[in-house]
Amino acid sequence: MLIDGSTALVVGGASGLGAATVRALSERGAQVVIADVDVERGEALAGELGARFVTADVTDAEQLAGAVGAAAALAGGLRVCVQCAGIGHAERIARSRGPHELSSFERVMAINVVGTFNVLRLAAMAMRSNDPAGEDGERGVCVTTASIAAYDGQVGQVAYAASKGAVAAMTLPAARELAGSAIRVCAIAPGLFDTPLLAGLPADARQQLAASIPFPPRLGRPEEFARLACEIVANPMLNGEVIRLDGALRMAPR
Numbered sequence: 001m002l003i004d005g006s007t008a009l010v011v012g013g014a015s016g017l018g019a020a021t022v023r024a025l026s027e028r029g030a031q032v033v034i035a036d037v038d039v040e041r042g043e044a045l046a047g048e049l050g051a052r053f054v055t056a057d058v059t060d061a062e063q064l065a066g067a068v069g070a071a072a073a074l075a076g077g078l079r080v081c082v083q084c085a086g087i088g089h090a091e092r093i094a095r096s097r098g099p100h101e102l103s104s105f106e107r108v109m110a111i112n113v114v115g116t117f118n119v120l121r122l123a124a125m126a127m128r129s130n131d132p133a134g135e136d137g138e139r140g141v142c143v144t145t146a147s148i149a150a151y152d153g154q155v156g157q158v159a160y161a162a163s164k165g166a167v168a169a170m171t172l173p174a175a176r177e178l179a180g181s182a183i184r185v186c187a188i189a190p191g192l193f194d195t196p197l198l199a200g201l202p203a204d205a206r207q208q209l210a211a212s213i214p215f216p217p218r219l220g221r222p223e224e225f226a227r228l229a230c231e232i233v234a235n236p237m238l239n240g241e242v243i244r245l246d247g248a249l250r251m252a253p254r
């Protein structure tokens with residue numbers, strides 16, 4: 001799918017990996033709509049780049065339909081959707097003070113799994129009515145964000161790992177179904193990236209994490225995630241795959 005001139009929706013685009021993707025798509029000539037719950041950062045980024053911002057919580061069907069509708073109404077319809085909204089969570093299954101809260105597990109699943117599916121279903125529905133474009137007659141491309149925790153979940157990551165495992169697992173059935181509408185679906189499974197999600201950790205913990213990455217032994221840069229998201233959009237043979245982006249990191253149990 002040609003990025004230049006296409007309309008792209010980046011959900012969770014106000015910060016971190018999503019914000020870098022907004023910048024990368026915008027630099028490559030896409031007309032970008034940012035959807036996020038963080039109004040202040042989302043509006044600031046949209047203002048800086050001449051993009052549009054729509055307030056939308058991924059767990060809210062109506063708000064998200066508004067964001068997808070705003071993108072679909074722009075020239076050429078919604079062609080590219082990158083879903084980066086998500087939350088982290090650390091909690092053990094059984095501790096001396098009691099079991100893992102059910103409510104925290106449900107919240108992680110609601111935002112990371114139901115939220116991602118909400119984005120996928122509404123974006124795909126909007127893309128179905130696009131005119132076929134290019135040599136392959138593509139109608140759209142959806143990129144979601146899993147995590148290497150889907151495969152190497154650490155102690156305390158049971159909710160987060162389960163949620164990202166679900167995001168990874170929806171990729172192939174989604175790509176298989178939407179192939180009939182010429183819509184591709186891929187997921188990126190990032191390792192450790194330098195975003196506000198990790199910025200809260202003390203400097204020595206961040207250094208330790210960075211040193212655990214085989215090569216390059218540093219945290220990933222959000223721009224590197226954005227480059228892969230753009231390649232997925234541009235390369236028509238990338239479909240139905242979850243791509244690890246992690247410098248060969250395999251996380252230890254703790």
Ligand SMILES: NC(=O)c1ccc[n+]([C@@H]2O[C@H](COP(=O)([O-])OP(=O)(O)OC[C@H]3O[C@@H](n4cnc5c(N)ncnc54)[C@H](O)[C@@H]3O)[C@@H](O)[C@H]2O)c1
Nearest residue numbers: 012014015016017037038057058085086147192193195197
């Ligand atoms: N940073 C990493 O190392 C890393 C590694 C693996 C996976 N990921 C995943 O990448 C994605 C982006 O993470 P990040 O590091 O950029 O984090 P981030 O906190 O910088 O960005 C997440 C964005 O999602 C938005 N968001 C959160 N809940 C939302 C909701 N309910 N509705 C709409 N927007 C919502 C936030 O406001 C924020 O703008 C997440 O899904 C995260 O799990 C990150």
